[in-house]
Amino acid sequence: xxxxxxxxxxxxxxxxxxxxxxxxxxxxxxxxxxxxxxxxxxxxxxxxxxxxxxxxxxxxxxxxxxxxxxxxxxxxxxxxxxxxxxxxxxxxxxxxxxxxxxxxxxxxxxxxxx
Amino acid sequence: xxxxxxxxxxxxxxxxxxxxxxxxxxxxxxxxxxxxxxxxxxxxxxxxxxxxxxxxxxxxxxxxxxxxxxxxxxxxxxxxxxxxxxxxxxxxxxxxxxxxxxxxxxxxxxxxxx
Numbered sequence: 126x127x128x129x130x131x132x133x134x135x136x137x138x139x140x141x142x143x144x145x146x147x148x149x150x151x152x153x154x155x156x157x158x159x160x161x162x163x164x165x166x167x168x169x170x171x172x173x174x175x176x177x178x179x180x181x182x183x184x185x186x187x188x189x190x191x192x193x194x195x196x197x198x199x200x201x202x203x204x205x206x207x208x209x210x211x212x213x214x215x216x217x218x219x220x221x222x223x224x225x226x227x228x229x230x231x232x233x234x235x236x237x238x239x
Numbered sequence: 240x241x242x243x244x245x246x247x248x249x250x251x252x253x254x255x256x257x258x259x260x261x262x263x264x265x266x267x268x269x270x271x272x273x274x275x276x277x278x279x280x281x282x283x284x285x286x287x288x289x290x291x292x293x294x295x296x297x298x299x300x301x302x303x304x305x306x307x308x309x310x311x312x313x314x315x316x317x318x319x320x321x322x323x324x325x326x327x328x329x330x331x332x333x334x335x336x337x338x339x340x341x342x343x344x345x346x347x348x349x350x351x352x353x
Contacts, residue, residue, distance in 0.1 A: 168329065168346070175339070
């Protein structure tokens with residue numbers, strides 16, 4: 126079975142550029158989560174969706190970050206403009222509706238802002 | 240608010256010896272508890288979960304975890320460690336009645352020496 130697919134796996138770009146991270150959740154999953162992982166702050170929840178609708182975006186660090194889920198099989202996380210402190214590994218995860226179901230993670234996008 | 244504490248940044252154990260990775264949690268109601276493992280350059284992989292019932296939960300790769308309600312703990316254990324178990328381990332909690340997002344601990348690095 127195909128798991129959660131994230132692209133690109135690595136992104137290196139210069140400060141000020143727009144960055145778009147992509148995620149394809151597992152088919153049939155109705156919850157999608159975006160996380161950020163850094164050495165200093167650990168694993169942080171940024172935003173999550175249910176049936177393509179954003180439910181909680183309180184973890185989005187600032188207005189430079191935005192996330193969309195136009196359909197059940199695709200989500201994007203955009204940073205515009207990017208800054209060096211945005212450098213991190215960004216993970217997408219999906220899960221089925223029942224709350225006792227585990228989240229399934231993609232392998233992440235390693236983002237470096239120069 | 241819910242929270243998870245993993246008091247040890249790193250656990251070192253010799254191959255063949257039993258291992259324990261500690262986790263304590265705080266939720267307002269009854270918890271769903273999860274353990275995940277992360278290998279280098281990979282996403283988090285689900286190991287096991289506690290939903291209800293038997294306090295000893297068995298999971299993947301020979302791991303198990305013991306739920307202790309009075310101590311609000313959910314320690315991860317394995318009777319005989321392998322070098323290949325060396326990885327980063329995360330404990331996570333969700334309140335059964337609360338929001339769908341998981342709260343993760345800070346992670347514990349397990350190092351198994353040959």
